[in-house]
Amino acid sequence: MKVRERGEDTMPCLRMSVNRLREGMMIKEDVFSKTGAVIVPDGAVVTKDVVALLTRHFVDSVMVEYPTGRKERPEQQEQSAPAKEQHLKEFQAEFSVAEQSISEELKDIVYRSKDVNISMLLEPLNGLLKKADDDTDLADMLLHMKKQQSGLYAHTINVALFGQLLARWSGCTEAEMEEVMAAGLLHDIGFLELWKGGQEQTEFLQEYETERYEKHVVSGYNLIKKMNIDQRIKQAVLTHHERVNGSGFPLQVMGDNISWISRILAVADTYDALTMC
Structure with a gap:
């Protein structure tokens, strides 16, 4: 399971139903099973296997980063x-x-x-x-x-x-x-x-x-x-x-x-x- 390193740039987050997850999204919380074990760690990248795992453990929703459509600029300076x-x-x-x-x-x-x-x-x-x-x-x-x-x-x-x-x-x-x-x-x-x-x-x-x-x-x-x-x-x-x-x-x-x-x-x-x- 791919996990992004902590400290990398992050985007805003929202809670999303598991059935609306898309591959490549980023999980933004540790997801636990009913017994308290971490089944998907914070920072995991969504894949088909991750969605299947969440579904098997009856997880309804998770926190994910969402894309804002922001275009990266070389210099993040305020416009005049x-x-x-x-x-x-x-x-x-x-x-x-x-x-x-x-x-x-x-x-x-x-x-x-x-x-x-x-x-x-x-x-x-x-x-x-x-x-x-x-x-x-x-x-x-x-x-x-x-x-x-x-x-x-x-x-x-x-x-x-x-x-x-x-x-x-x-x-x-x-x-x-x-x-x-x-x-x-x-x-x-x-x-x-x-x-x-x-x-x-x-x-x-x-x-x-x-x-x-x-x-x-x-x-x-x-x-x-x-x-x-x-x-x-x-x-x-x-x-x-x-x-x-x-x-x-x-x-x-x-x-x-x-x-x-x-x-x-x-x-x-x-x-x-x-x-x-």
């Missing part, structure tokens, strides 16, 4: 104020391009019955991800953007990218993170369906106070349910307002009946809504 300002301006410009592209793509789906092309839908987000130095930088710039952008399309981008961060920190694969981002971009598409007939200029924030608010999830699901996209994305569009205690809508499902993508989107969606200007 002008450099930070320029960095933010470049991100803002890329955000505007992404917002325009995604708005056109979503309108084509709703108003011109275009099928969902996941690769094309996600492409604008790749430009934003490249502009961020790491996860912290991405979250910081998205929060700065809230001072200028609060509409539906900005919200979908925020939910997609905050969801991607949560998915990464939960140990998801690249493919799973792309699913979360796609679901984030589509999660409120039902509003566009409800706005047909010249009502699209309604302030997005005002929708939280209208009767249409709870209808948008069913409207969005009905719009994409026959399209050629993963069923998990469709379910996330329908159930991202469900809550584990059954207080959500539209189905009032509870606990494990809510998919992991829906749970991630629920957190990202709620966070973005609470921090809107």
Whole structure:
């Protein structure tokens, strides 16, 4: 069993279910058997054998390091104020391009019955991800953007990218993170369906106070349910307002009946809504 030497650089940690562990992750605690013996030491690298060992001993979860997406720099010096300002301006410009592209793509789906092309839908987000130095930088710039952008399309981008961060920190694969981002971009598409007939200029924030608010999830699901996209994305569009205690809508499902993508989107969606200007 490979164990990393103590004293090496470490990353932030979180508790993760054994069934979501990925090879190469780092265990960050001594894991004990029911009899008190150490079965996996602190610093062990996750392998298939380690997962099998934990499963045999009925271990539900362990502390692991999670990747933050931080890019290593030769010199970890604080950016100057002008450099930070320029960095933010470049991100803002890329955000505007992404917002325009995604708005056109979503309108084509709703108003011109275009099928969902996941690769094309996600492409604008790749430009934003490249502009961020790491996860912290991405979250910081998205929060700065809230001072200028609060509409539906900005919200979908925020939910997609905050969801991607949560998915990464939960140990998801690249493919799973792309699913979360796609679901984030589509999660409120039902509003566009409800706005047909010249009502699209309604302030997005005002929708939280209208009767249409709870209808948008069913409207969005009905719009994409026959399209050629993963069923998990469709379910996330329908159930991202469900809550584990059954207080959500539209189905009032509870606990494990809510998919992991829906749970991630629920957190990202709620966070973005609470921090809107």
